[in-house]
Amino acid sequence: MRLELDSLTHRYGNEPAVDDVSFGLESGELVALLGPSGCGKTTLVQAIAGHIHPTAGRVLLRGADVTDVPAESRQVSVVFQQSTLFPHMTVSENVAYGLAARDTGSERRDEVVSEYLELVDLRDQRGAYPSELSGGQRRRVELARALAPQPDLLVLDEPLSALDRTLREQLRDEIARIQRETGVTTLFVTHDQEEAMTLADRLVVMNDGTVSGIGEPRTLYESPPTPFIASFLGRSNTFSATVIDQQPLTIAVGETEITLNGSQKDVSTGSTVTCHVRPRDISFRDSANDGANLSLAAEITRVVDIGTHYDVTVRIDTGDELVVECAGNPPAVGESLSLALSERQMTVFGPG
Amino acid sequence: MRLELDSLTHRYGNEPAVDDVSFGLESGELVALLGPSGCGKTTLVQAIAGHIHPTAGRVLLRGADVTDVPAESRQVSVVFQQSTLFPHMTVSENVAYGLAARDTGSERRDEVVSEYLELVDLRDQRGAYPSELSGGQRRRVELARALAPQPDLLVLDEPLSALDRTLREQLRDEIARIQRETGVTTLFVTHDQEEAMTLADRLVVMNDGTVSGIGEPRTLYESPPTPFIASFLGRSNTFSATVIDQQPLTIAVGETEITLNGSQKDVSTGSTVTCHVRPRDISFRDSANDGANLSLAAEITRVVDIGTHYDVTVRIDTGDELVVECAGNPPAVGESLSLALSERQMTVFGPG
Amino acid sequence: SRTPELLVPAVLGGLILLYFALPFVAFLSRTGTANVVAGLSTPESQTAIRNSLLTAPISTAISTVLGVPLAYILARRSFPGKRLVEAVVILPLIVPPVVGGAMIITAVGRFTPIGAAATAAGIPLTDSLVGVILAQTFVAAPFVIITARAGFGAVDERLEQASRSLGYGPLSTFWNVSLPLARGAILAGVILTFARAIGEFGATMMVAYNPRTMPTRIWVDFITGGIDAIVPLALALLGITLAVLAAVQ
């Protein structure tokens, strides 16, 4: 593996920032490290880059333990949320900086600088100073500077969070392209699940200093292993139900009994479970809901026009309110109708 | 009208920041002022609040010209992107601050403070200092402080931009609820089109110091008046076409001729037009595409699994590449098939 | 494992720390040999202490009352000639104290129009306590201005804008928001100004060699009695300065 974290734990004073974190990146992979602010992402970045020494655990690069190796000997390039371009150097001096450290000859250095400025589409800005560039251009110079020394690992620490949405989406696509073209092993750190899911081959989802789940975006989105991942990876409705039978698992949602043929869940009869389903996976039962094998009675309590779609809030038997996303022709408030949802798109979490 | 900007222009030195901006807010309305960074939004906020004196034009509140009235006499409350809670005062002292200025008796003041802390669900934090609160709690205290003196106008200047996505969506819903409950006239300033469209009754879209369009979110999204709004309000595909006939407007997209019965556009025959259509409004023609009356031949060039959906890139006759959002079962790369799109969801922009 | 990285700077920095600390320690260990109480109870010492305790607080008060508003304007406004104003504020810090003293004499000395008028009115501006205050204020005031300006600069202007929008005028906003939030920096500036004022020597020697303050008394006693003669008064001067520092922190 290119990068491996082995039971990494770090405390600031007595405050644990990350606790027993283990995961790895294969060569050429783009993995997103995803979690809310304060979940310990930055501490991991600092430990991987070599700016802090973890309280316990190991960092391995290409299989070698580098926990005690200083930052300058790790070949890990980092791009932070805030620009770290050297303001007293031109664009090409910035990009050449990491090459000079590796004793690249000055002619070869010029070539490499041109190559990477070409890659980020900034060949005409060679002589400009960072202060003369736009926010998006600065990001791209940082990418070029980080990539030019051909690092073993590229760490992008919230590289898009300080930007406007439009620019963010543009640069996100550009990062995807650059990663495809260079094949550099990349750890993309973000709090934005949309960004993470769009870019990453795999997600490592963190919560409160620990790993909450690891997997491909679609797998984690469709079959979240924990309630935290269910709610963090996208809008989520939850409602409670009672287990009334096992094999097949049968639950009561208010008056309605639902049999889940596909779900294998270790919950005892009589216990309360939480069901999770996404707003876009619920529809209003009408002629053609082929895949939707489950039904729930509901009353419409609120309809909001979001412009791109309608958010319809409904109340079901249990008193829980659910949101249904609906593209057009929303029902009227007060109407009673039947919700259609499919077992495949519903996740059941046991108590505790 | 509650607030009216009348031909507002402001220059910093010789640099024009906003140029001839006019719009108004009706009593009780929630209007979003939307535009990318640097489009002049902040200058407008400063002029409305009374912190800068515009180079030309007028600011009217309840019909009265307040352009020369100092900030403290305007009854306009502002919440900024960064917290402006007074760090040396407790939560309740912060909320009471604006009441004390208006000579509210101290007993009545306590009542009002409780009422507004109740509104933002922070009744237990009365005695806390801002530094002891979470980011989300600080935002809510700011809202309570801004609302307690019952301002004529509430200006929210990028209030959610510094927060994580999850918290941002939570607080967005909370702002909608609070605005509904208090009925305060609100100008919500943001660069985030999703936020703006979710919250606002009407949008004022700005670009480069001028107003690019005003209207309801759905109208602007579905029938964008300018190419800027088309691309800024959501993902957008563009492709070029040539006008070959008028009445009905007929355009040639590569080899394909398309007749647009509903479009009334003042473009001369032979001129090149730009067509705009959203990725989610294109589908792959199969059995049932009732609404989609137009067809285009296309070849699949790339399929990316985003987790929540697939982004399918296709190339059409003209060489333009379009992105199609598709929920499941994406076609294979290299496949040739027919795109279905509806005239209603396509916008044509003339040259220039 | 990271300490060796900064070994060279640590050694260099340690040298200057040692040089700062050594005289301090040597001086304090010397105090045992002198009779401090007897040294301080001579009439000359008493007068010097009284003069210093009278003039330094007044100089500090003048510097603060006039300097803090100036610091606020410099932190918040831009105006034509601002760079000149900044240069004037730095000037007394750059000008050697004896030259500053000479300058004050050329402005308000006995034979200048201002000085002559003041003397005629019974308030001589040189060789008087007023002269001491003039010298101290000139030399010490920049400290509170520069420090307070940095303090106001660190207060986010939007906090003041929020206060304005909540119904407070510029003056009440200054009192309610700017001043309390810049309090720490202003206090640090006041302490520096007081320390500089009560210890002022060069300009005072020029403008008001008489009446004696503690620093000028120390000099006179040193000339006549050597180092042992001045330990009590030097210790008292150091003690007052450190006591003010401790009281305000």
Added chain:
Amino acid sequence: SRTPELLVPAVLGGLILLYFALPFVAFLSRTGTANVVAGLSTPESQTAIRNSLLTAPISTAISTVLGVPLAYILARRSFPGKRLVEAVVILPLIVPPVVGGAMIITAVGRFTPIGAAATAAGIPLTDSLVGVILAQTFVAAPFVIITARAGFGAVDERLEQASRSLGYGPLSTFWNVSLPLARGAILAGVILTFARAIGEFGATMMVAYNPRTMPTRIWVDFITGGIDAIVPLALALLGITLAVLAAVQ
């Protein structure tokens, strides 16, 4: 339309500006009446100028070489006893110069172990140019330390981390990134230190009344000849200080 808002602070601030500027202007207008060239060509003046131009740059260099590394450590690291180190750095700024001079004498005076050894080796530490340098360094070094620390503090630590990750060790990162980016603040600190060193009077009078520097010469000439006798040398001292300020800006 906004100026009246700040009328009161502008008037108060204007008063102190006036008080800073008035002596300066009065002094410069006085120079016409004195023969500057003749005043500066006496052997005494020449010696004083030479001594000052020799000692002040050396003191500034020592303060910078030892102080900047200390400033960097204070800006970047936390360690046990950091508050004590900070207090020691502030100490010479708080201690009155004459007391500082007295302290230096108790540490390295002729009759102390260090002073006696140095004298025996032919390098007396008091009443010598070395003594002048010791006095100047003690009083002036804190300025460059405090200013450079603020300068390093304003450099985003992540720029240094980026340099490390790009293959540079701590020392080359300091040279390539930290030092150039804190350059402005460090230069400002060097100027303040030089100005304070070349103008140093109180501590110098105690530690090395002889050989004369420009400030001590000004004092001696003032006692014997009054204000007119010292205008040339005071003007020269002011000119050197302002010239250094102008050269570096």
